[in-house]
Amino acid sequence: MIRLKNITKIYDGNVHALNNINLTFKEGELVILKGMSGSGKSTILSLIAGLSKPTEGEVFVDSKKISKLPDHFAATYRRDNIGIVFQKYNLIPTLSVKENVLLPLFPLNLPRELMDQKAAAVLGKFHIEQKIDMMVKNLSGGEQQRVAIARANINDPKIILADEPTANLDEKLSLEFIEMLRDLKSKKRTIVVATHDPLFFDLDFVDTIVNIEHGNLL
Numbered sequence: 001m002i003r004l005k006n007i008t009k010i011y012d013g014n015v016h017a018l019n020n021i022n023l024t025f026k027e028g029e030l031v032i033l034k035g036m037s038g039s040g041k042s043t044i045l046s047l048i049a050g051l052s053k054p055t056e057g058e059v060f061v062d063s064k065k066i067s068k069l070p071d072h073f074a075a076t077y078r079r080d081n082i083g084i085v086f087q088k089y090n091l092i093p094t095l096s097v098k099e100n101v102l103l104p105l106f107p108l109n110l111p112r113e114l115m116d117q118k119a120a121a122v123l124g125k126f127h128i129e130q131k132i133d134m135m136v137k138n139l140s141g142g143e144q145q146r147v148a149i150a151r152a153n154i155n156d157p158k159i160i161l162a163d164e165p166t167a168n169l170d171e172k173l174s175l176e177f178i179e180m181l182r183d184l185k186s187k188k189r190t191i192v193v194a195t196h197d198p199l200f201f202d203l204d205f206v207d208t209i210v211n212i213e214h215g216n217l218l
């Protein structure tokens with residue numbers, strides 16, 4: 001369960017990104033955060049990921065209060081629980097597909113063989129294993145998106161956060177991405193997608209659509 005309790009986020013002392021919002025997402029839910037650019041969607045994702053801290057209020061994941069975790073513990077929490085697909089994928093263009101998907105695991109110092117197995121498994125799952133040794137900069141947009149979602153799943157996270165995941169995709173690839181979400185949801189992942197892409201608004205497997213405007217829930 002994810003719970004945002006009385007969350008206010010103010011950047012730089014005067015940018016009110018979120019105003020006293022309360023949200024609860026159940027395990028296994030697919031939630032769409034819907035709102036215009038600048039409405040506060042990414043801020044909600046970064047609070048759930050423990051990448052930033054609220055100005056006021058608390059964020060709970062299961063019973064853990066993650067809004068108070070020191071940075072080091074927040075990084076561990078993220079590695080163990082969260083997969084993130086960023087708007088522009090945040091892949092490293094000059095590294096290979098395999099190196100990119102393994103990035104979140106490097107701090108664990110796992111044996112090379114195990115890392116290779118994990119990379120092959122997750123790339124297979126998202127049908128991009130044939131590009132495993134290619135440099136990411138030479139992939140198409142759709143292929144990069146597959147690598148991004150594969151990387152978000154390398155640690156088998158129970159929560160997947162996606163920030164405008166279809167912003168750089170055409171409709172066909174966006175629909176493919178949505179099918180990947182359907183599959184993840186069937187595996188009981190909790191998924192939170194920040195988007196203003198209308199393709200997400202009529203899906204039969206979305207549980208909740210949260211409308212946000214200027215940091216307020218509508």
Ligand SMILES: Nc1ncnc2c1ncn2[C@@H]1O[C@H](COP(=O)(O)OP(=O)(O)OP(=O)(O)O)[C@@H](O)[C@H]1O
Binds near residue numbers: 011035036038039040
């Ligand atoms: N690190 C930051 N420092 C200062 N202001 C920020 C920061 N991050 C976000 N903001 C501001 O907070 C508000 C909410 O931004 P946020 O990125 O959460 O919106 P969004 O709905 O995700 O928009 P987009 O779809 O464009 O990403 C905006 O006014 C934005 O300029």
